[in-house]
Amino acid sequence: MITNEHExxxxxxRGESLLLEFKSDLKCLPDRELVAAVVSLVNTDGGELLLGVEDDGTVxxxxxxxxxxxGIPSLIANKxxxxxxxxxxxxxxxxxxxARISVPKSRQLVSTSDGLLVRRRLKLDGTPEAVPFYPHEFIQRQSSMGLVDPSAMVLEEVDASQLDPLQRLRIRNAIKxxxxxxxxxxxxxxxxDGALGLTKSISGKQHPTVAGLLxxxxxxLLRTHLPAYEVAFQVLSGTDVKVNEFYRKPLIETFEEVELQFKPWVVEDELEVGLFRVPIPNYDRRAFREGFVNALVHRDFSRLGAVHVKIDNSGLNISSPGGFVEGVSLSNLLVAAPHSRNPLLADIIKRIGLAERTGRxxxxxxxxxxxxxxxxxxxxxxxxxxVNLFMTxxxxxREFLRMVVEQHDKLGEPLVEPLIVLMRLRDERRLTTIDIAPSLQKSELQARFLLENLxxxxxxxxxxxxxxxxxTLSASVYRRSGQKSAYVRQVGFxxxxxxxxxxxxxxxxxQIKRADVMxxxxxxxxxxxxxLTRLANENKIFKHGERRGAHYDFNP
Structure with a gap:
């Protein structure tokens, strides 16, 4: 962990953040405050505490x-x-x-020996603060880490006889x-009910799970026992509100009604590819369905706030309360293993057929x-x-779509990775493996394998x-898109x-060195x-020195 002064x-x-805390020690920071600061880090994402550094970064x-x-590790362990x-x-x-104190992230809640339970959060100005960890937030943290399944919790205060039998018919129709x-x-x-986990028997009586109630x-019943559950559908044109509907109906009924609301705003054009007419919608229905279902199923039901579907002049927004679950981030969305905040509910929706069964x-x-x-x-x-999804x-x-349709068999499945490569080459013309790997969220070796297959x-x-x-894109792709000169510009010069x-x-x-040229x-x-040798032989530049000390300039 030893680090030089520059690092x-x-x-x-960088300043204080969720992962970095500064604490002044001019007046000898009390043990209880030191321990509380460590606990706030461990209950969030872990990080580092620098003791002897002021809030403004002054050492x-x-x-x-x-x-x-x-003696600090022993103090922390004991308290x-x-x-x-x-x-x-x-x-x-x-x-x-x-003192530089490295704090791990815990998979269970940690308090001080005095019973103080705190966590870190960002204030509106972007600076961090330690706040109490309230009981209703316990389930949020545990579910995001995959330690509990909130959707499998049994609601003993609700009897199965109170449920709506018509919703079972909706489930059957959805399966078909x-x-x-x-x-x-x-x-x-x-x-x-039993096969899907919608109800469970307790003391001889059937009671719904949270997923069953949804x-x-x-x-x-939903308003009383799941007050956080709500879905909003909005259509805006500039500042004018065209549609503004809110739903607290059962999940499948809500999904069907929002899908009906969404349908009129999908406008399709067509593209002829051989003997086929390929539709070109402004919004892909399957993408909308997956995005909306994800928002419904993976949301945090212990956090107040509606799932919002909003269409405006710029595009489509789908947002749901609760951040990404543990292990999922913007940098690994494409490759992270499927993981839900509500595993039972996610499994039911897949078995019904509403969501992609592979979890992808x-x-x-x-x-x-x-x-x-x-x-x-x-x-x-x-x-x-x-979690906010935006689709412009x-x-x-049209020509890119034509190529995708014509070359679909060559591109293979899954189609996403080849499309990412082709799109980036279309926009940026020429790229290396190092350039492309981050977009694929894969290693250079894996990216190179995909590129060589393409x-x-x-x-x-x-x-x-x-x-x-x-x-680069091949000559045939440029030719097909009517950009022959663009290919020559990329390759010929x-x-x-x-x-x-x-x-x-x-x-x-x-002057310039070989490393600079590379x-x-x-x-x-x-x-x-x-x-460099060719330019030197043509007397356009002149070499000075040998091996690592070699450089080139205009002076003979």
């Missing part, structure tokens, strides 16, 4: 009582329940000593309509945008308290070898472009050396 300075410059040093930091293990080291910066598990249709109502409850509905959402040449779905406005309604790229389809072309190997880039670099900086032109070591 420590950069760490402090003011440790009090004499804390100069021996080796937390359950005991937690931290690491502490003494660091020096600007001639001052401070969406291709759910057909054997479920042969079951009696009581057997169906699917079979009446509006009054996110792929369907991405495909619903990318196959039409539109930007990928945007989750950037999500937060620890909200910009015009489709190379075999003839849809992309490779240029160069090794780490400098780059990729490489040598000239690289030469001009080297000469301009020398003009700006006085970075500038995205070339391998050998390719950069050959380019």
């Amino acid at each position: 420590l300075g950069k760490l402090i410059q 003011t040093g440790l009090h004499a009582n804390h100069l021996n930091v080796s 937390t329940n359950p005991a937690i293990s931290v690491r502490a080291e003494r660091c020096e910066l600007q001639g001052k000593s401070f 309509k969406y291709g759910g598990e057909q054997p479920l249709l042969a079951l009696s109502d009581e057997e169906l 699917l079979l409850g009446t509006e009054d 509905g996110i792929d369907r959402i991405y495909e619903g945008m990318l196959r039409y040449g539109r930007p990928e779905p945007d989750y950037a406005l999500s937060s620890p308290y909200l 309604n910009v015009a489709a790229d 190379l075999e389809t003839g849809l992309i072309e490779a240029h160069g070898t090794g780490r400098g190997r780059s990729y 490489d040598g000239i472009q690289q030469e001009q880039m080297v000469l301009k670099f020398i003009q700006a900086h006085g 970075d500038l032109c995205r070339l391998t070591k050998d390719q950069a050396a050959k380019l």
Whole structure:
């Protein structure tokens, strides 16, 4: 954990966050405050506590009582329940000593030995604060970490006889309509409830689970026992409100009514591809369904707030209360293992057929945008308290769609990854494996494997070898889209472009080294050396020094 002064300075410059806390020790920070600060970190996402640093990042040093930091881990372990293990080291910066305490994230709630239970959150100004951890928030944390299933909790105060029998008919109709598990249709109502986990027997009486109430409850029951459950559908045109409906009906009925509300706002064009007419909707229905179902099923039912579906001039927004579940983030949406905050409810919806059975509905959402040449779905406005999906309604790229339809068999399944590569190459013309890997949320090795497979389809072309190997759309793709000259610009002028880039670099900086050329032109070591040698042989540049000390300039 030892870090040099430069890295420590950069760490402090970032300022306080959910993962980083500063504590002054000028007046000897009391043990109870130190322990409380550690507990707030451990109950959130873990992180680091810097003791001897002011809120503004000024290092003011440790009090004499804390100069021996080796005693801090024992203090923390003795004054937390359950005991937690931290690491502490003494660091020096600007001639001052401070303690760097690394705090792990706990999979269970931790309090001080005095019973204080706190967590960290961000204030409106973006700075962190420690706040009490209230009982109703326990279930939120445990469900997000996959430790409990809120949707499987039994509501003993509700009798199964109070449920709406018509909603079972909706379930059966949904199984037929969406291709759910057909054997479920042969079951009696009581057997169906048991098979799906809608009700459970306690002391000889049947009571609904939370999932059962969501699917079979009446509006009054839902309002009384699940007050957080609500769905809003809004259509805005500028500042004018066209539609503003709120629902507290059972889940499948709500889904069907919102889908009916959504349908009139889907406008379709057509594209002829051979003998077929391919529809081009402004919003892909399957992508909408997956996004909406995800919002209904994976929301945090202990947090007040409606699932919102909003259509405006810019596109479609679907938001639901509760952030991403443990292990899922913006950086791994495409590759994270399927994981629900409400496993029983998610399983029921899959078995009925409303959601993707593989748990990869996110792929369907991405495909619903990318196959039409539109930007990928945007989750950037999500937060620890909200998941927000935005799908823009910009015009489709008809030629890109034509290529996807014609080359579907070559692209294979899943379609999302090839589409991401083709879209980026369409927009940015030329990319390396290093460029593309983050978009795929995969390693460079995995990205290279996909690119080489696409190379075999003839849809992309490779240029160069090794780490400098780059990729462009193929000549046939440019030709099909009527952009023959664009292909020549990308491929035919490489040598000239690289030469001009080297000469301009020398003009700006006085000299250039082989490493500079590799970075500038995205070339391998050998390719950069050959380019410099050619320019030197043509007396356009001149070499000075040998091996690692070699550089080139305009002076003979």
